[in-house]
Amino acid sequence: MDLDAHLPAILTGDTRAFGRWMAGAEGTMRDGLRSFASVLDVESVLQEALLRVWQVAPRFVADGRPNGLLRLGIRIARNLAVSELRRTKSRPVSEEDLERALAMAEQVDLGERGPDPMLREVLAKCHEQLPEKPRQVVSIRLAAEGGRSDDELASLVGMRVNTFLQNFTRARRMLAECLKKHGIVIDGGLES
Amino acid sequence: MTQPPGGGAGDGGEERDEEALVEQVAGAYRPRAREELRYHPAWHDLDEPARVRAYEIGRAMRKLESALDAEGMSTTARAVLARIEGR
Numbered sequence: 001m002d003l004d005a006h007l008p009a010i011l012t013g014d015t016r017a018f019g020r021w022m023a024g025a026e027g028t029m030r031d032g033l034r035s036f037a038s039v040l041d042v043e044s045v046l047q048e049a050l051l052r053v054w055q056v057a058p059r060f061v062a063d064g065r066p067n068g069l070l071r072l073g074i075r076i077a078r079n080l081a082v083s084e085l086r087r088t089k090s091r092p093v094s095e096e097d098l099e100r101a102l103a104m105a106e107q108v109d110l111g112e113r114g115p116d117p118m119l120r121e122v123l124a125k126c127h128e129q130l131p132e133k134p135r136q137v138v139s140i141r142l143a144a145e146g147g148r149s150d151d152e153l154a155s156l157v158g159m160r161v162n163t164f165l166q167n168f169t170r171a172r173r174m175l176a177e178c179l180k181k182h183g184i185v186i187d188g189g190l191e192s
Numbered sequence: 193m194t195q196p197p198g199g200g201a202g203d204g205g206e207e208r209d210e211e212a213l214v215e216q217v218a219g220a221y222r223p224r225a226r227e228e229l230r231y232h233p234a235w236h237d238l239d240e241p242a243r244v245r246a247y248e249i250g251r252a253m254r255k256l257e258s259a260l261d262a263e264g265m266s267t268t269a270r271a272v273l274a275r276i277e278g279r
Contacts, residue, residue, distance in 0.1 A: 015277050018273070019265055019270075019273050020263065022265065022268075023263065023265045023269055026266060026268055026269055030251055030254070031251075034247065037244045037247035038240040038243050039243075041217070041229075041232060041235045042247050042250075043217070043220060043222060043232070043250055044222050044229050044232065044235075047222060047271060047272050047275075048229050050268075050272045051272055051275060054272075054276050119259045123256060127260065141219065141267065142257060142260060142261075144267075145267055145270035145271055145273075146219070146221050146222070146270055146271030147221070147270075147271060147279075149223075150216050150219065161212075162209075162212055165212040166211075168215050169211060169215050172253065186252050186255055188249070188255075189247075189248030189250075190252035190253070192248060
């Protein structure tokens with residue numbers, strides 16, 4: 001599926017359609033910022049870039065190639081990152097990741113990269129099997145939807161923030177181990 | 193504008209080791225601001241390798257969050273959606 005299939009609904013101001021677009025686009029946009037990770041807070045840059053995609057979407061004109069809005073998003077994120085580098089006088093970084101992300105965006109079936117059903121099923125089981133406290137901290141972070149700090153969340157579950165974060169690290173590593181036992185390896189830092 | 197360095201890991205004033213700081217930065221929570229980028233306060237307390245590690249952990253966690261979400265959205269996408277919808 002070409003993620004631009006969500007465009008007509010996005011243009012009517014359908015925020016849920018934009019949510020579905022983000023579900024398909026986020027990974028590629030994040031990957032495009034990887035080389036900035038040592039010098040910028042990529043999560044912050046990415047969230048701002050996604051917000052700006054929503055703001056400029058009504059003026060977006062498709063060029064006939066797939067995933068046009070995603071390609072625009074990758075460039076918005078890159079420009080924002082470069083602007084941050086200048087502002088913070090950080091050292092420049094390689095643009096290989098940008099080119100890789102843009103090449104990935106040319107793939108028509110990008111929108112079908114979403115979580116596969118097997119991962120979903122196994123992960124739900126692994127999450128259920130976590131000990132109480134690690135499961136609790138994972139669940140409350142998910143429920144908070146990135147809207148509350150760990151200090152707030154720790155307070156809500158009656159833990160010191162260090163304990164909350166230690167439980168989260170423990171949960172992450174246990175999930176990685178459980179997935180691995182089921183033959184699923186998530187690339188990146190899950191076991192870190 | 194980003195937060196100045198040395199502000200500590202959060203608002204609790206509790207000493208945190210690097211592992212805890214990395215875990216915080218790997219999360220999707222970022223302080224809200226109207227027209228500026230707001231870094232996670234703990235990001236400033238990390239050295240470059242730890243920042244890259246936080247990025248990699250965040251990247252992996254967003255995949256898991258998407259898989260656990262009924263609509264396939266990570267906490268990053270949910271946070272952006274909340275901002276768009278004014279929540």
